Amino acid sequence: MAIVRVALPLPLPQVFDYTAEDAGVEDVGRCVKVPFGRGERTGLIVGLGEQAGVEIARLKAVLHIQRGVPPLPADWLELVAFVARYYHAPLGEVVALALPPGLRRADGVSDEDEDPLLGIAAEGREALAPGRRASRALALLQALAEEAGPWRRSVIRARDGGEAVGELLRRGWLEIVADPGARHEAGAQPLATPEQAAAVEAIVGAGMRFRPWLLHGVTGSGKTEVYLRLAAHALEQGRQVLMLVPEIALTPQLEQRVAQRFAAANVVSLHSALADGARSRGFVQALSGRADIVLGTRLAVFAPLPRLGLILVDEEHDASYKQQEGVRYSARDVAVWRARQRDVPVVLGSATPSLESWYHAKSERYALQGLSRRAVAATLPAVRCIDTRRIKLDEGLSPALHAAIAQRLERGEQSLVFLNRRGYAPVLSCPSCGWVSRCPHCSANLVVHLADRRLRCHHCGCDGPIPHACPSCGDQDIQPFGRGTQRIEARLAELFPQARVLRVDRDAARTRSQWEKLLDTIAAGEADLLVGTQMMAKGHDFPKLTLVGVVGADASLHAADFRAPERLFQQLMQVGGRAGRGELPGEVLIQTEYPMHPLYLQLAKHDFDAFARMALQERRAAGFPPFTHQAMLRADAPALEDAVEFLRHARRLAEERAPEGLRLYDPVPMRMTRLARRERAQLLVESDQRGPLQAFLADWVAVLYRQRTARELRWQLDVDPLEV
Numbered sequence: 001m002a003i004v005r006v007a008l009p010l011p012l013p014q015v016f017d018y019t020a021e022d023a024g025v026e027d028v029g030r031c032v033k034v035p036f037g038r039g040e041r042t043g044l045i046v047g048l049g050e051q052a053g054v055e056i057a058r059l060k061a062v063l064h065i066q067r068g069v070p071p072l073p074a075d076w077l078e079l080v081a082f083v084a085r086y087y088h089a090p091l092g093e094v095v096a097l098a099l100p101p102g103l104r105r106a107d108g109v110s111d112e113d114e115d116p117l118l119g120i121a122a123e124g125r126e127a128l129a130p131g132r133r134a135s136r137a138l139a140l141l142q143a144l145a146e147e148a149g150p151w152r153r154s155v156i157r158a159r160d161g162g163e164a165v166g167e168l169l170r171r172g173w174l175e176i177v178a179d180p181g182a183r184h185e186a187g188a189q190p191l192a193t194p195e196q197a198a199a200v201e202a203i204v205g206a207g208m209r210f211r212p213w214l215l216h217g218v219t220g221s222g223k224t225e226v227y228l229r230l231a232a233h234a235l236e237q238g239r240q241v242l243m244l245v246p247e248i249a250l251t252p253q254l255e256q257r258v259a260q261r262f263a264a265a266n267v268v269s270l271h272s273a274l275a276d277g278a279r280s281r282g283f284v285q286a287l288s289g290r291a292d293i294v295l296g297t298r299l300a301v302f303a304p305l306p307r308l309g310l311i312l313v314d315e316e317h318d319a320s321y322k323q324q325e326g327v328r329y330s331a332r333d334v335a336v337w338r339a340r341q342r343d344v345p346v347v348l349g350s351a352t353p354s355l356e357s358w359y360h361a362k363s364e365r366y367a368l369q370g371l372s373r374r375a376v377a378a379t380l381p382a383v384r385c386i387d388t389r390r391i392k393l394d395e396g397l398s399p400a401l402h403a404a405i406a407q408r409l410e411r412g413e414q415s416l417v418f419l420n421r422r423g424y425a426p427v428l429s430c431p432s433c434g435w436v437s438r439c440p441h442c443s444a445n446l447v448v449h450l451a452d453r454r455l456r457c458h459h460c461g462c463d464g465p466i467p468h469a470c471p472s473c474g475d476q477d478i479q480p481f482g483r484g485t486q487r488i489e490a491r492l493a494e495l496f497p498q499a500r501v502l503r504v505d506r507d508a509a510r511t512r513s514q515w516e517k518l519l520d521t522i523a524a525g526e527a528d529l530l531v532g533t534q535m536m537a538k539g540h541d542f543p544k545l546t547l548v549g550v551v552g553a554d555a556s557l558h559a560a561d562f563r564a565p566e567r568l569f570q571q572l573m574q575v576g577g578r579a580g581r582g583e584l585p586g587e588v589l590i591q592t593e594y595p596m597h598p599l600y601l602q603l604a605k606h607d608f609d610a611f612a613r614m615a616l617q618e619r620r621a622a623g624f625p626p627f628t629h630q631a632m633l634r635a636d637a638p639a640l641e642d643a644v645e646f647l648r649h650a651r652r653l654a655e656e657r658a659p660e661g662l663r664l665y666d667p668v669p670m671r672m673t674r675l676a677r678r679e680r681a682q683l684l685v686e687s688d689q690r691g692p693l694q695a696f697l698a699d700w701v702a703v704l705y706r707q708r709t710a711r712e713l714r715w716q717l718d719v720d721p722l723e724v
């Protein structure tokens with residue numbers, strides 16, 4: 001009788017022992033179904049237990065071990081154990097996060113290749129002989145015959161005329177061919193720019209061993225081309241590539257590019273929007289080594305990859321790499337750990353690196369590679385501030401911006417007005433009694449959505465109709481106050497009736513297919529004037545977009561969060577970087593009341609170095625990360641007092657065991673105290689050294705788990721918090 005140790009997804013810092021008749025070491029890393037309490041749970045076998053004669057009788061037996069797929073390998077178990085240790089999260093919760101739900105439930109997972117590799121069959125060769133009647137099928141076959149092949153079915157489908165692929169298979173002109181093994185040819189590629197070539201050479205030249213690289217390439221410099229060439233190199237060596245992107249919904253173009261470049265490679269997408277079955281299938285393909293490239297969002301960092309040879313992290317500064325609930329891991333940081341563990345290079349790419357990564361590069365812990373020029377465009381866009389202090393704005397738009405847009409329309413080019421606030425107006429208010437539309441559940445205002453006549457909370461999602469009169473005094477003259485994308489869109493449509501105005505924000509692109517449609521419309525030149533939020537800032541490449549107008553950025557200049565300037569600079573440099581990426585020169589106009597603010601001046605000079613130097617100096621002086629290491633204990637409860645009291649108690653427990661140099665702050669309500677009917681407070685812990693901080697946290701969290709807490713109180717620890 002064997003004892004298996006099982007990690008279960010429970011908020012408890014332990015693993016559970018069960019007996020299993022026929023289990024052995026080969027079952028470590030397998031999913032398992034076990035009885036728990038009065039029900040059943042699924043978990044993962046993370047080890048075998050000691051034979052303890054007396055106790056064995058008290059243990060329950062496992063119900064089912066999932067042996068249909070290979071077990072998760074030892075290095076994967078090490079990875080989740082590291083994440084559990086570093087973020088002080090229960091191992092079972094990390095496992096639950098890392099494994100696709102379908103796999104965890106231990107049901108049968110089909111790992112059939114849904115996307116077979118196709119080649120031209122003998123009958124297809126015959127069909128190519130002259131004299132056959134022209135048809136769609138034949139045209140596709142002829143086009144394919146010009147290339148080397150083989151191709152994944154999905155790659156053929158995505159080409160012009162690719163719908164005929166089914167017909168070709170039916171006629172026996174195409175056949176499923178065996179995977180060529182791990183060797184893959186890269187398809188047609190542009191000539192690398194000298195800087196791209198140098199970057200690839202440096203990274204490959206370093207031997208494809210562990211090394212973190214920071215690829216700092218200005219917007220439009222062609223970082224993707226560098227990733228693809230590095231990937232080609234890894235694939236040629238028979239290795240797998242892990243490519244992380246901030247949000248897969250934002251990068252359908254990238255997915256397509258990767259698939260087109262490596263037509264025979266098995267490219268697997270992994271992200272949370274996938275259906276259970278598809279996610280499990282992709283995961284198992286990665287696990288069995290059949291996936292060549294795994295392209296995904298932060299959770300893809302947990303894909304098991306037996307042949308891993310390279311990790312790429314695109315837009316490494318993006319906040320979405322950090323999970324903001326549950327296990328608060330940073331996929332970027334985990335990626336670096338993983339690269340070290342597997343002795344492979346990891347490339348972090350961005351035009352606006354996080355100050356943490358930049359600091360590592362400057363202190364030579366990361367190797368820095370720069371791309372200082374754009375790949376296609378001759379120059380970076382000209383960035384200018386429009387001083388709005390003494391001019392009258394028309395619904396937030398200055399005459400200068402108006403004129404610039406009119407000029408682009410005349411020339412048939414595209415413009416983007418960037419405003420990072422969706423909805424029509426951020427609040428509805430009553431001029432006579434001062435009533436404002438507050439969310440009943442959050443410390444936030446309800447946003448006016450005029451398009452569907454709703455008031456909506458952007459934090460908890462609650463919504464209701466727009467009232468016709470002030471709910472407090474009955475005045476009928478209630479007014480939307482301030483401006484969101486819908487309002488700018490409406491005004492632009494009035495000002496430029498001849499223009500095709502398109503709004504691009506989360507309301508306009510709720511689903512992936514809506515989003516893809518919007519992108520297609522823009523790429524096809526079927527929109528002249530775009531109004532967009534930060535969704536428009538990330539990675540897109542529209543050659544006809546030559547003007548970016550920035551509206552309402554000043555608000556972030558004075559935000560209380562010490563990371564606010566970094567975020568603002570990144571956002572503006574990214575969104576400005578959408579302008580003039582093709583042959584046409586670009587221009588960025590920033591409307592501001594602080595035209596001499598250093599941040600805007602550095603932006604105008606495209607001087608990321610100067611900005612980073614200044615920001616790092618400020619952080620050093622103030623003792624903020626990366627010069628110190630932080631952890632945040634947060635608590636929430638229906639009553640604020642309960643949350644604060646728990647943190648006070650936690651602080652006393654911390655004082656008893658704090659090592660020298662640990663700084664414990666006072667518990668305070670969070671800036672946005674109330675969220676979805678819960679009151680939230682936090683306690684910051686800091687140390688200049690990571691080691692002692694980590695040791696302290698492990699000890700402290702173990703004690704915290706043993707505390708009795710007020711009913712309905714929840715607490716979480718956030719290591720390396722992004723928001724403090």
Ligand SMILES: Nc1ncnc2c1ncn2[C@@H]1O[C@H](COP(=O)(O)OP(=O)(O)OP(=O)(O)O)[C@@H](O)[C@H]1O
Binds near residue numbers: 196217218220224578
């Ligand atoms: N060597 C090259 N030859 C021709 N075109 C190239 C080359 N490299 C990149 N490009 C093109 O340049 C444009 C910008 O490339 P890409 O989108 O990869 O830039 P990026 O560095 O990711 O920029 P950003 O950080 O702004 O997203 C794309 O249209 C791409 O096809």
Ligand SMILES: [Zn+2]
Binds near residue numbers: 440441460461676
């Ligand atoms: Zn709310």
